Amino acid sequence: MNDAACHRFDGKTLLATGAARGIGRAVAARLVAEGAHVVLADIDGDTAEDAAAAINGARGAAGRAEAAALDVTDEAATRSLIDQIAATRGRLDGLFANAAILDISPLETLRLNRFREVVAVNMESVLISALAAAPLIAGSGGGAILATASIMGQVGSVESIPYSTAKGGVINMVRCLACELADQGIVVNGLAPGFIDTRMARLADGGHEHETAYFREVYLKYGKIPMRRPGQPEDLAGPAAFLLSSDAAYVTGQILTVDGGVTATF
Numbered sequence: 386m387n388d389a390a391c392h393r394f395d396g397k398t399l400l401a402t403g404a405a406r407g408i409g410r411a412v413a414a415r416l417v418a419e420g421a422h423v424v425l426a427d428i429d430g431d432t433a434e435d436a437a438a439a440i441n442g443a444r445g446a447a448g449r450a451e452a453a454a455l456d457v458t459d460e461a462a463t464r465s466l467i468d469q470i471a472a473t474r475g476r477l478d479g480l481f482a483n484a485a486i487l488d489i490s491p492l493e494t495l496r497l498n499r500f501r502e503v504v505a506v507n508m509e510s511v512l513i514s515a516l517a518a519a520p521l522i523a524g525s526g527g528g529a530i531l532a533t534a535s536i537m538g539q540v541g542s543v544e545s546i547p548y549s550t551a552k553g554g555v556i557n558m559v560r561c562l563a564c565e566l567a568d569q570g571i572v573v574n575g576l577a578p579g580f581i582d583t584r585m586a587r588l589a590d591g592g593h594e595h596e597t598a599y600f601r602e603v604y605l606k607y608g609k610i611p612m613r614r615p616g617q618p619e620d621l622a623g624p625a626a627f628l629l630s631s632d633a634a635y636v637t638g639q640i641l642t643v644d645g646g647v648t649a650t651f
């Protein structure tokens with residue numbers, strides 16, 4: 386059940402990246418349900434258009450979604466999108482820096498150019514969008530920046546040097562940005578999802594990681610996920626909306642882990 390009826394985001398404008406599908410889309414839908422005008426920015430502009438139309442068509446959509454095509458690694462394009470939001474909406478109250486790509490790189494095949502690509506999409510993009518958005522958010526009376534990290538940024542694992550390093554970087558970037566932007570009335574936090582049932586969780590062969598024998602055995606049967614199910618994108622909606630809302634006005638530099646208990650185990 387959600388408490389969208391409270392409309393915490395009436396009159397607010399937010400930018401959400403990587404919002405064409407998965408977690409970004411689910412969070413954007415919640416923000417719109419709570420009254421926000423949300424710009425769904427994604428490298429896949431067509432799917433972002435479809436997502437915005439679906440969100441606007443949903444019952445109880447108190448706000449409005451609009452789509453924008455954006456590659457989050459493109460600093461000029463990001464700045465131009467923020468300028469466009471300033472021109473059309475006159476304000477920006479929050480940024481959800483969520484776009485990312487998955488990478489599974491066994492050590493033997495790990496290449497530096499791939500490492501750099503993953504770091505650019507998953508980590509540098511957070512800095513690009515935060516720096517571009519901060520002046521407009523500050524000029525709108527303050528607000529929130531939320532970046533999607535991962536539990537993979539909190540622990541080490543095999544085959545994950547690019548992705549986990551980038552996500553670990555996001556976590557400490559969040560803490561640093563929180564210190565830098567506090568004086569401007571901007572809180573900065575991170576979301577660390579666990580295993581979430583999105584396209585990112587698909588394996589190279591198209592199968593789903595949650596359906597493998599290993600996942601069923603270790604994570605579900607033996608309780609490595611104490612809640613014994615992968616998360617759904619909607620499981621992130623409430624936590625993300627909270628951290629982007631004025632309810633979290635005194636919460637900054639924090640990482641909220643939403644993983645069904647994975648990191649509560651060892």
Ligand SMILES: NC(=O)c1ccc[n+]([C@@H]2O[C@H](COP(=O)([O-])OP(=O)(O)OC[C@H]3O[C@@H](n4cnc5c(N)ncnc54)[C@H](O)[C@@H]3O)[C@@H](O)[C@H]2O)c1
Pocket residue numbers: 402403404405406407408409426427428429455456457458483484485486506533534535536537577578579580581582583584585586
């Ligand atoms: N699914 C999981 O299990 C899981 C776990 C931990 C963290 N996360 C994080 O959650 C966030 C959302 O992932 P998801 O699971 O919804 O995956 P997803 O693949 O469904 O969504 C990612 C979105 O980002 C977009 N994107 C990719 N590169 C982009 C770019 N350069 N510019 C703009 N948009 C781009 C994609 O088009 C897609 O719409 C990511 O930061 C991901 O790392 C996911």
